[in-house]
Amino acid sequence: MSNIKKRLSAERRFKFYGQVGVFLSLLFVSLLIIKIFSTGSGAFFRTTIETDIFFDPELMNVDQNSSDKEISRASFEKLADGVIDFNFKNLSEDEFIKIREMYTRRFDYQLRDYFLKNKEVINNTVTLEISASSDLDQIVKGNYPRNVPESQRKINDYQLTILDELTSKEKIGSTFNFWFFTNGDSRDPETAGILGAIMGSLYALMICLVFSFPIGLFASVYLEEFTKPGKMTDLIEVNINNLAAVPSIVFGLLGLGMLIGVFNMPFQVPLVGGLTLGFMTLPTIIIACRSSLRAVPPSIRHGALALGATKVQTTFHHVVPLALPGTLTGTIIGMAQALGETAPLLMVGMVAFVMEIPGGPLDPATGLPSQIYLWSESAERGFIEKTSAGIMLLLLFLIVMNLAAILIRRKVEVKW
Amino acid sequence: MPHTDKNYENQINSINEKLVKMGSILEQQFSDALKVVASRDQNLANTVIEKDSLINQLNHEISDLVFQIIAMRQPMADDLRFLFCSIKIIRDLERIGDHLTTVAKKGYRVSTNIPDQLIEKLEILGGKASLMTHDALNCLFDRKIADADKIAERDHVIDELHASFIKDVLSYMKEHDDFIPDSLALIQISKGIERIGDYVTNIMEEVHFLIEGKYNNS
Amino acid sequence: MVNIISTKNVNVHYGDKQAINNISLDFMKNKVTALIGPSGCGKSTFLRCLNRMNDVIEICKVEGQIYMNDTDIYSNEIEVEHLREKIGMVFQKPNPFPKSIFDNVAYGPRIHGFTDKKNEMDEIVVTALKKAGLFEEVKDRLDDLGTSLSGGQQQRLCIARAIAVKPEVILMDEPCSALDPIATSIIEELITELKESYTIIIVTHSMQQAARVSDKTAFFHLGNLIEEGDTTKIFTKPDNQKTNDYITGRFG
Numbered sequence: 046m047s048n049i050k051k052r053l054s055a056e057r058r059f060k061f062y063g064q065v066g067v068f069l070s071l072l073f074v075s076l077l078i079i080k081i082f083s084t085g086s087g088a089f090f091r092t093t094i095e096t097d098i099f100f101d102p103e104l105m106n107v108d109q110n111s112s113d114k115e116i117s118r119a120s121f122e123k124l125a126d127g128v129i130d131f132n133f134k135n136l137s138e139d140e141f142i143k144i145r146e147m148y149t150r151r152f153d154y155q156l157r158d159y160f161l162k163n164k165e166v167i168n169n170t171v172t173l174e175i176s177a178s179s180d181l182d183q184i185v186k187g188n189y190p191r192n193v194p195e196s197q198r199k200i201n202d203y204q205l206t207i208l209d210e211l212t213s214k215e216k217i218g219s220t221f222n223f224w225f226f227t228n229g230d231s232r233d234p235e236t237a238g239i240l241g242a243i244m245g246s247l248y249a250l251m252i253c254l255v256f257s258f259p260i261g262l263f264a265s266v267y268l269e270e271f272t273k274p275g276k277m278t279d280l281i282e283v284n285i286n287n288l289a290a291v292p293s294i295v296f297g298l299l300g301l302g303m304l305i306g307v308f309n310m311p312f313q314v315p316l317v318g319g320l321t322l323g324f325m326t327l328p329t330i331i332i333a334c335r336s337s338l339r340a341v342p343p344s345i346r347h348g349a350l351a352l353g354a355t356k357v358q359t360t361f362h363h364v365v366p367l368a369l370p371g372t373l374t375g376t377i378i379g380m381a382q383a384l385g386e387t388a389p390l391l392m393v394g395m396v397a398f399v400m401e402i403p404g405g406p407l408d409p410a411t412g413l414p415s416q417i418y419l420w421s422e423s424a425e426r427g428f429i430e431k432t433s434a435g436i437m438l439l440l441l442f443l444i445v446m447n448l449a450a451i452l453i454r455r456k457v458e459v460k461w
Numbered sequence: 462m463p464h465t466d467k468n469y470e471n472q473i474n475s476i477n478e479k480l481v482k483m484g485s486i487l488e489q490q491f492s493d494a495l496k497v498v499a500s501r502d503q504n505l506a507n508t509v510i511e512k513d514s515l516i517n518q519l520n521h522e523i524s525d526l527v528f529q530i531i532a533m534r535q536p537m538a539d540d541l542r543f544l545f546c547s548i549k550i551i552r553d554l555e556r557i558g559d560h561l562t563t564v565a566k567k568g569y570r571v572s573t574n575i576p577d578q579l580i581e582k583l584e585i586l587g588g589k590a591s592l593m594t595h596d597a598l599n600c601l602f603d604r605k606i607a608d609a610d611k612i613a614e615r616d617h618v619i620d621e622l623h624a625s626f627i628k629d630v631l632s633y634m635k636e637h638d639d640f641i642p643d644s645l646a647l648i649q650i651s652k653g654i655e656r657i658g659d660y661v662t663n664i665m666e667e668v669h670f671l672i673e674g675k676y677n678n679s
Numbered sequence: 680m681v682n683i684i685s686t687k688n689v690n691v692h693y694g695d696k697q698a699i700n701n702i703s704l705d706f707m708k709n710k711v712t713a714l715i716g717p718s719g720c721g722k723s724t725f726l727r728c729l730n731r732m733n734d735v736i737e738i739c740k741v742e743g744q745i746y747m748n749d750t751d752i753y754s755n756e757i758e759v760e761h762l763r764e765k766i767g768m769v770f771q772k773p774n775p776f777p778k779s780i781f782d783n784v785a786y787g788p789r790i791h792g793f794t795d796k797k798n799e800m801d802e803i804v805v806t807a808l809k810k811a812g813l814f815e816e817v818k819d820r821l822d823d824l825g826t827s828l829s830g831g832q833q834q835r836l837c838i839a840r841a842i843a844v845k846p847e848v849i850l851m852d853e854p855c856s857a858l859d860p861i862a863t864s865i866i867e868e869l870i871t872e873l874k875e876s877y878t879i880i881i882v883t884h885s886m887q888q889a890a891r892v893s894d895k896t897a898f899f900h901l902g903n904l905i906e907e908g909d910t911t912k913i914f915t916k917p918d919n920q921k922t923n924d925y926i927t928g929r930f931g
Contacts, residue, residue: 273737342774344770344774345774345777346735347735347770347774348774348775348837348840350735351730351732351768351770352764352767352840352844353760353763354786354790358790362786462929462930463929464927464928465929469928536927537886537890537914537926538915538917538922539923541915541927542915542916673916
């Protein structure tokens with residue numbers, strides 16, 4: 046009785062420590078999220094300049110009868126230049142260059158893409174929202190300060206004057222940046238997209254899954270259900286547990302040394318990246334599978350065996366289906382881990398500037414985390430928000446995958 | 462080996478103790494009743510009659526206990542046999558008590574003019590029956606199957622003595638018709654003692670069952 | 680009376696520990712035999728020898744002869760799967776598969792390839808459920824999970840599952856220890872009905888249950904067979920003092 050107060054206050058104290066711990070971790074997580082969102086949300090919008098465009102047949106190598114292929118190959122540089130002349134009269138050469146710099150470098154592509162869809166516009170004038178250059182975009186978004194000496198600015202005073210003039214005419218607009226989701230990487234922040242990296246990661250994950258899930262499942266089924274406990278299984282168990290803790294860069298080295306070095310597989314492709322990630326996830330999957338197999342009550346095995354089922358029948362009719370939720374959860378978490386892994390990709394060359402969107406696991410590609418890493422290394426201010434946006438996307442994928450793991454577990458889990 | 466459950470053990474033991482008590486009261490009653498027959502002592506006769514209520518009370522106490530144990534403990538094997546036999550034995554013991562009451566009641570009223578030979582014969586019969594009862598009660602606690610069977614055999618002797626005593630009383634009655642009521646009392650006493658012999662035999666049969674798990678059919 | 684299973688000098692070791700000590704015991708056809716004894720006396724181990732469930736345990740070594748219908752069940756020619764088709768088993772805790780009631784019962788016949796036809800399988804399942812006294816309760820929900828039933832129903836489902844493969848012998852390892860008294864008495868009644876067509880060997884901790892359902896009782900103690908005989912005899916006048924002491928609650 047005498048120490049009841051002491052014990053109760055100890056309990057309250059402990060509860061308080063716990064609450065502080067939870068509060069602090071929530072604080073840090075929300076700081077991270079806020080920071081990333083505030084930096085990255087800009088990447089989803091792109092500044093545009095409302096521009097009148099006269100599709101002058103003289104400035105174009107094609108006409109409305111040209112085939113799509115011809116149009117795709119044709120240069121729209123001259124038309125782009127013409128458009129600037131058309132919108133801004135009487136420019137000096139210097140002024141022309143400055144104004145051209147205010148537009149994206151892919152001005153001509155934007156014109157070509159529009160013409161491809163609307164061939165009848167030839168000889169007509171239309172008003173289009175043309176993407177601004179990343180530097181102008183950053184000024185408009187307020188990421189670049191205007192009140193610093195001209196020499197320290199990427200946008201000089203003349204361009205600022207033009208910008209203000211355009212702003213007053215309400216020609217500066219903002220549009221959702223689809224390019225971020227549909228383009229591959231680019232040197233220009235305004236056109237750089239993440240699709241290439243997503244596809245690269247997707248192919249790599251697919252390879253990883255196809256490689257490591259069956260191997261992991263069968264290995265764990267064999268270890269858990271068919272081997273006799275002994276020194277050999279203990280040794281294997283210890284090694285698997287150790288492998289799960291091995292730094293991922295070591296697996297990267299394995300991929301580099303074995304797949305590329307010995308088997309002469311191509312550098313920089315998702316196939317190799319996926320296999321390397323597969324090596325890395327294999328122990329995780331095996332551990333998850335084994336523990337979920339172990340969680341299947343022995344009474345189920347006995348029930349089936351007592352009916353005269355063979356060991357394989359018992360395992361695959363009863364044990365594996367019951368262990369599947371745990372197995373899938375483990376696999377998805379392993380996959381999520383693989384998705385976020387950069388080091389192995391680094392070693393097999395999946396950290397590179399790849400403009401093309403990979404069409405298959407044998408095309409050169411980069412991964413989502415390595416793309417983020419690449420962008421974070423870039424000098425242009427425009428890539429900073431891309432980096433954060435990339436992280437947001439990566440987090441989103443991870444959340445979706447973990448959510449899927451939970452849902453699958455809920456859905457498939459059987460009570461007994 | 463005692464029961465793991467101390468309460469159970471105590472319950473069984475208390476039945477045993479009550480049986481012992483019942484037996485010892487009966488033995489006392491028996492010897493008193495025979496003394497009554499010899500001395501026509503009315504006070505002693507009254508003690509015998511009063512003690513019968515003690516026997517009845519013990520009978521009920523044991524019945525209740527056995528009933529409880531059967532309901533609560535589902536006895537098995539030797540416990541079951543013991544309880545089953547107890548129920549039957551106390552009934553026999555209670556009847557023996559009743560007969561002893563009769564012996565005492567009739568005993569002190571018998572005229573002192575009855576010839577001593579008859580009373581002596583009756584005493585011999587009573588002594589045999591009393592000894593048989595004594596041995597039977599010992600056997601109930603020693604549980605030796607050979608003893609039980611032997612004691613049961615002794616009922617023949619009682620029966621013969623009873624038959625011969627009846628014959629003597631009848632011939633005495635023929636000659637002395639003014640002693641008919643006393644003679645009838647003597648017959649009733651003898652008959653009571655003879656019945657006691659039968660009950661003792663029954664008890665021995667129960668003891669046989671208690672030990673063997675089956676009745677002696679020979 | 681015919682012995683369906685007879686065992687001679689059976690010894691079982693778990694590693695260095697001897698669990699069963701030279702037991703010879705015969706089981707009569709169409710009788711219920713109860714194995715009783717205190718915990719750890721080897722009765723369950725012995726039961727598991729009869730359908731070779733001990734094979735599952737690596738360190739368990741069984742010696743001696745166990746014959747079923749004059750065939751040595753431990754000989755190399757016997758497939759253990761075939762043996763278990765002939766000798767079914769019901770466990771202590773109801774362990775229906777987390778599948779539908781129908782699939783639970785149909786599983787055995789399916790793996791043994793009894794039939795491919797849907798209607799024949801229906802017939803097998805319904806018959807087994809009826810024999811296990813469960814059909815009336817579940818006929819409208821054969822697609823429900825077997826695990827959704829109550830404990831007693833689950834255990835009867837397990838019995839139906841065992842019956843469905845048409846065994847000759849059913850081993851029951853404390854089948855009622857997880858059930859309430861009503862469910863227990865339903866199972867006990869079922870056991871009495873089932874002995875018409877099957878030989879039942881039941882391990883039980885409940886002496887009353889052994890007394891109620893069995894024809895023959897065998898008492899095990901410390902891996903030894905102390906006494907066996909007619910249940911009425913064992914429970915009224917056992918020959919062995921140990922048996923008497925155990926069933927009257929003097930040890931164990």
